Amino acid sequence: MTDLKSWVASANGDTDFPIQNLPYGVFDDGRGARMGVAIGDQILDLGAVDHGLDAALFAEPAWNRVMEAGPQLWADLRARLSELLSNEAHRAAVEPHLVAQSQAKMLMPFRVAEYTDFYAGKNHAMNVGTIFRGAENALPANWLSIPIGYNGRASSVVVSGTPVTRPLGQVKGPNDELPRFAPSARFDIELEFGAIVGQPSQGMISVAQADEMIFGYVLLNDWSARDIQAWEYVPLGPFQGKATATTISPWIVTKAALEPFRVATPERERPLLPYLSEPGPMNYDISLEVALQPQDGTEAVISHTNTRELYYSAAQQLAHHTSSGCAMRVGDLLGSGTISGVTPDSRGSLLEMSWSGKEPLELPDGTTRSFIEDGDTLTLRGAAQGTGYRIGFGDCAGQILPAADLPDWAK
Amino acid sequence: MTDLKSWVASANGDTDFPIQNLPYGVFDDGRGARMGVAIGDQILDLGAVDHGLDAALFAEPAWNRVMEAGPQLWADLRARLSELLSNEAHRAAVEPHLVAQSQAKMLMPFRVAEYTDFYAGKNHAMNVGTIFRGAENALPANWLSIPIGYNGRASSVVVSGTPVTRPLGQVKGPNDELPRFAPSARFDIELEFGAIVGQPSQGMISVAQADEMIFGYVLLNDWSARDIQAWEYVPLGPFQGKATATTISPWIVTKAALEPFRVATPERERPLLPYLSEPGPMNYDISLEVALQPQDGTEAVISHTNTRELYYSAAQQLAHHTSSGCAMRVGDLLGSGTISGVTPDSRGSLLEMSWSGKEPLELPDGTTRSFIEDGDTLTLRGAAQGTGYRIGFGDCAGQILPAADLPDWAK
Numbered sequence: 096m097t098d099l100k101s102w103v104a105s106a107n108g109d110t111d112f113p114i115q116n117l118p119y120g121v122f123d124d125g126r127g128a129r130m131g132v133a134i135g136d137q138i139l140d141l142g143a144v145d146h147g148l149d150a151a152l153f154a155e156p157a158w159n160r161v162m163e164a165g166p167q168l169w170a171d172l173r174a175r176l177s178e179l180l181s182n183e184a185h186r187a188a189v190e191p192h193l194v195a196q197s198q199a200k201m202l203m204p205f206r207v208a209e210y211t212d213f214y215a216g217k218n219h220a221m222n223v224g225t226i227f228r229g230a231e232n233a234l235p236a237n238w239l240s241i242p243i244g245y246n247g248r249a250s251s252v253v254v255s256g257t258p259v260t261r262p263l264g265q266v267k268g269p270n271d272e273l274p275r276f277a278p279s280a281r282f283d284i285e286l287e288f289g290a291i292v293g294q295p296s297q298g299m300i301s302v303a304q305a306d307e308m309i310f311g312y313v314l315l316n317d318w319s320a321r322d323i324q325a326w327e328y329v330p331l332g333p334f335q336g337k338a339t340a341t342t343i344s345p346w347i348v349t350k351a352a353l354e355p356f357r358v359a360t361p362e363r364e365r366p367l368l369p370y371l372s373e374p375g376p377m378n379y380d381i382s383l384e385v386a387l388q389p390q391d392g393t394e395a396v397i398s399h400t401n402t403r404e405l406y407y408s409a410a411q412q413l414a415h416h417t418s419s420g421c422a423m424r425v426g427d428l429l430g431s432g433t434i435s436g437v438t439p440d441s442r443g444s445l446l447e448m449s450w451s452g453k454e455p456l457e458l459p460d461g462t463t464r465s466f467i468e469d470g471d472t473l474t475l476r477g478a479a480q481g482t483g484y485r486i487g488f489g490d491c492a493g494q495i496l497p498a499a500d501l502p503d504w505a506k
Numbered sequence: 507m508t509d510l511k512s513w514v515a516s517a518n519g520d521t522d523f524p525i526q527n528l529p530y531g532v533f534d535d536g537r538g539a540r541m542g543v544a545i546g547d548q549i550l551d552l553g554a555v556d557h558g559l560d561a562a563l564f565a566e567p568a569w570n571r572v573m574e575a576g577p578q579l580w581a582d583l584r585a586r587l588s589e590l591l592s593n594e595a596h597r598a599a600v601e602p603h604l605v606a607q608s609q610a611k612m613l614m615p616f617r618v619a620e621y622t623d624f625y626a627g628k629n630h631a632m633n634v635g636t637i638f639r640g641a642e643n644a645l646p647a648n649w650l651s652i653p654i655g656y657n658g659r660a661s662s663v664v665v666s667g668t669p670v671t672r673p674l675g676q677v678k679g680p681n682d683e684l685p686r687f688a689p690s691a692r693f694d695i696e697l698e699f700g701a702i703v704g705q706p707s708q709g710m711i712s713v714a715q716a717d718e719m720i721f722g723y724v725l726l727n728d729w730s731a732r733d734i735q736a737w738e739y740v741p742l743g744p745f746q747g748k749a750t751a752t753t754i755s756p757w758i759v760t761k762a763a764l765e766p767f768r769v770a771t772p773e774r775e776r777p778l779l780p781y782l783s784e785p786g787p788m789n790y791d792i793s794l795e796v797a798l799q800p801q802d803g804t805e806a807v808i809s810h811t812n813t814r815e816l817y818y819s820a821a822q823q824l825a826h827h828t829s830s831g832c833a834m835r836v837g838d839l840l841g842s843g844t845i846s847g848v849t850p851d852s853r854g855s856l857l858e859m860s861w862s863g864k865e866p867l868e869l870p871d872g873t874t875r876s877f878i879e880d881g882d883t884l885t886l887r888g889a890a891q892g893t894g895y896r897i898g899f900g901d902c903a904g905q906i907l908p909a910a911d912l913p914d915w916a917k
Contacts, residue, residue, distance in 0.1 A: 209620070209660055214742060235740050240685050241676055245742040246657035249620055250833040262830040263710065265652055265779065274651050276779045276829075299674065301915045323830065329646050331625060331656040332743020338832035368676065368687045370916035418687075419673040419734065421749035422661040504712045505781035 098483070101180045103193070105135030111478060111487020112136075117176050118346035118488075119311070121156045122199040128156035133346055133489070134180050137193040144192040146175050158205040158347060162293035162310045162425045169293070169310065173351050201345035201489075203254045204313075205291065208426035210252055210341065211416060212287075212317055213244040215407040217361075219433040222447040239365040242407035242415045244429075245332045247317070252341045252428060255491045261469060261498040262339040263505075264323035276505060278498035279320035279336075281452070282467045285433040286385055286443030286475055288402050289315035289343055290409035292427035296417055303374045305413035308423070311347040312409075314383075314475045314491035315430050318342065321446055321466070341430070344475070344491035352486050356380045356479040360408050370418060377408035381486075383434060383477045385443070390470025392460050397448060400441040402477075404434050469497045509894070512591045514604070516546030522889060522898020523547075525592050528584060529757035529899075530722070532567045533610040539567035544757055544900070545591050548604040555603040557586050569616040569758060573704035573721045573836045580704070580721065584762050612756035612900075614665045615724075616702065619837035621663055621752065622827060623698075623728055624655040626818035628772075630844040633858040650776040653818035653826045655840075656743045658728070663752045663839060666902045672880065672909040673750040674916075675734035687916060689909035690731035690747075692863075693878045696844040697796055697854030697886055699813050700726035700754055701820035703838035707828055714785045716824035719834070722758040723820070725794075725886045725902035726841045729753065732857055732877070752841070755886070755902035763897050767791045767890040771819050781829060788819035792897075794845060794888045796854070798869065801881025806870050808859060811852040813888075815845050880908045 100107050101114040112118065112133040122131050122138050130153050131138040142153045148171065152160050161168065179185045214220060217238075224233030237243065253259075261282055267274035293310025300308070317337060324336025357376040381402040388394035407415075412429050433443040442448045445466050449455050452465035467473065474492040478485045511518050512525040523529065523544040533542050533549050541564050542549035553564045559582065563571050572579065590596045625631060628649075635644030648654065664670075672693055678685035704721025711719070728748060735747025768787040792813040799805035818826075823840050844854040853859045856877050860866050863876035878884065885903040889896045 237676075237678075237685075237737055237740070241738055243738065243742055244745055246659055246745070248657055248832055250835055260831055264830050265648075267648075273776070274648075274779065276781055298910070299913065299916070301913070303915075320830065326648055327652055327654065328741070328743070329648070330739070330743070331654055332739070332741070334655055334657070335826070335830035335832065338827075338830045340831070365684070368685065368916075370687055372915075415746070416749075419675050419731065419746035419749045420671055420751070421659055421746065424661050499709070502710065502712070504714075504783075505710070505779075 099181055101134055102183050102186045103135045103137055103180060105137065110135050111485065111489055113484040114177060114181050115481060115484050116348065116352050116486045117173060118348045118352065119158050120204045120346045121202040122194065123202055124194045124199040128202050130156055130158065132176055133196065136196050138196055138199055139180065139189065140192045140194055144189055146179065148172060148175065156202065159426050165294060166307065169349070173349065201254055201256065204345060204347050206426050207249040207252045207428050208424040210247040210249040210428045211244050212247045212337070212430040212432065213242055213407070213412045214432040215242050215405045215412060216432050216434045216443065217406040218404060218435040218437055219443055219447065222435060222442065226446070226451045240368070242412045244412060244416065247341065248338045251338050252343060255342055255345050255493070257342065257493060258496050259318055259340045259493045260496045262320050262323065263498055263501065264320060264335050265326055266322040267326045274326060279322055281321035282495065283319045283321050283445045284385065284473050285317040285319055286383060286400065287315040287317055287433060288405070288431040289313040290413070290429040291347060292413065292423050292429065293425060295425055296423045298417065298420055300414055300417045302371065302377065302410045302414045306377055306410035308413065309350055309409060311349040312353065313347060314344040314477050314488045316342040316473065316475055316491055316493065317430055340493070342491055342493045344488045346489045348486060348488055353379055353479060355481060356486070358403055361406055371411050371414060373408065373411065377410045378403060378405055379479065381477050381479045383475065386474040386476065387458065387464065388472040389458065389460060389462065389468065395459050397456060398440060398442055400434050400436040400443060402434060404436055405431055467495050469495055471495050510592055512545055513594050513597045514546045514548055514591060516548065521546050522896065522900055524895040525588060526892060526895050527759065527763050527897045528587050529759045529763065530569050531615045531757045532613040533605065534613055535605050535610040539613050541567055541569065542605070543587055544607065547607050549607055549610055550591065550600065551603045551605055555600055557590065559583060559586065567613065570837050576705060577718065580760070584760060612665055612667065615756060615758050617837050618660040618663045618839050619835040621658040621660040621839045622655050623658045623748070623841040623843065624653055624818070624823045625843040626653050626816045626823060627843050627845045627854065628817040629815060629846040629848055630854055630858065633846060633853065637857065637862045651779065653823045655823060655827065658752065659749045662749050663754060666753055666756050666904070668753065668904060669907050670729055670751045670904045671907045673731050673734065674909055674912065675731060675746050676737055677733040678737045685737060690733055692732035693906065694730045694732050694856045695796065695884050696728040696730055697794060697811065698726040698728055698844060699816070699842040700724040701824070701840040702758060703824065703834050703840065704836060706836055707834045709828065709831055711825055711828045713782065713788065713821045713825045717788055717821035719824065720761055720820060722760040723764065724758060725755040725888050725899045727753040727884065727886055727902055727904065728841055751904070753902055753904045755899045757900045759897060759899055764790055764890060766892060767897070769814055772817055782822050782825060784819065784822065788821045789814060789816055790890065792888050792890045794886065797885040797887065798875065799883040800869065800871060800873065800879065803871050808867060809851060809853055811845050811847040811854060813845060815847055816842055878906050880906055882906050
């Protein structure tokens, strides 16, 4: 497997998309939205190529039908694509259906049924807790027992490349008597790992069942307006501060492609209840980075971390999600929560990197950042490093546009 | 309008469904799920009767397509149905398409896109705040400025009559060192008013625009496991404690039917930001009640209140929901939050009625209730009283079944 090569030359060099990856997306090269698989710097058009599978699975530009078809189909499709793209014998039939990624615009790869955001990064929870409540009360009492999560807004999920307009909202300074309605001045990223639920469930499921239900993973940036959130979130949690946009990377990296990179979650600091116990390694070893590019400026990588930092795996999050009897649906998206390492250069949000604005970041162009400025492009990247290849996710990027003018009725 | 009568005799007597109501549902009388309108004790089968409107609107058993068609179609449909069911000239053609409600099972009337739950009842917020934080800190600092809301789980929404299984979950007593995984011992109702979004939006909208987007209303019971919620909700809000089920009444009462019952929201205790100002009366005068029937026992009405108690209207909630740029979709459901009056006999949850178990309710059969017991059926009812008729919602009911046994992997 490690030595497998593709007849697509660009898949064998420095690429996120070698034959070992085969991630799934939806693209449009000007001839309409279609489903495709990335290989090197190309996309194989799955509606056009003869792969021998039911054409109805590829009739609408979204991966939901393939997910619904279930794990055996997932395995059959991956095996068939691997054969088609590695065996020279298929080249003549397949090559006409390759589209250059440079000629294609990537679209949302699936219809998001519902979106849930977790809080499974312990260093992030510690950092945020320390900033807002002090080091002695940093971690909520339930944190070591519950993969804490809250429901987000599925309609806000967009694909990488979609511009994000700075939100308006209610903000109130600590010394203000009343809130104002104004553009967010503390607009931020959250570096997360997103799991896509590929099979439905009714009733409570185990961690092992949850792992089987997951179709694949994406990088996820849960844009967060810290000032809106700070004023609104007591007592029912984040709402409009998290509803502007959540950006995902365009390629669904399958669970199958990530199998070689499974690792155990960190050692438990408090015993978990049995329903959250893991039957095997459920975490992944994926390097992550955050880059910031000012308008007309040079991109700088401002953080490096790894999905290993997650205290709870996506399978644990999903099992907990069903514990009250909550039904899960094909296309549900679970954000991991912000992933931060221990060191300052491995934090997954500007809130943490700038320590709530007290220690602004210095960029190579001499400017500083406490939070995102208009025109900035923020990009998440991630890859699992194999021997001789890497499983990459592609960019998860968005540029921030200035806030809209207040409409007359809001003045 | 007030004097209008139907040739369906049962629509002119003591009924929730006179010709002035015409609420929309989905029913199955053994011949498949279809869309219908309630009239007296009958349902008019809208896929069968000749109403002159596009048959495609009624081709699948859900009201989403009608919603998508927009306000002019909503008005045309209502006018046409009123004519067909009031003018004797249509009787011969229409009557064969009536189905007795007693012969039909009601199904979910629409596909829920996303579900959001608000917290717009001030007496409820005061009661809950007093129970948990004391009278001096009862109302959160933001409450008088923000229609506080959080995202719920659309997959948990069920139609009246669906049994609800008592959830399992993490619970922890105040003196316990660690949580247990156990059936909820504090399972509760929340008496709410649900608004259905019938038109999409992108970007921020005004309260006036929000009101135009609302298609209709239902009664809503947001079943709540208080013990699960208490342990999980800090800092990101309710999650599994609210994910077991949310029951809605089966008939969508249209905004048009409720026009005569518009009233202003209560006087503001703190000025609202302009984006939340109401251009006219956006609240409704609808009497509400909660009934509890023990297994094999007699039903007792345990509370009476009114939607007038809501401090924020559904239109204000919806406008706020879009303030950060959050897109809304056809089929979004907004729960109002629990509606409680000022007096003890007008509270909208057992948590409040029993004052967190300190003052258990006495039922006519001599038993008491702090929270729901297995076998209990809880029913919400509501109606707006016109002159000579009432606009009713039908029952919003659910019986609680015992918790499932713990699976081996959770022991």
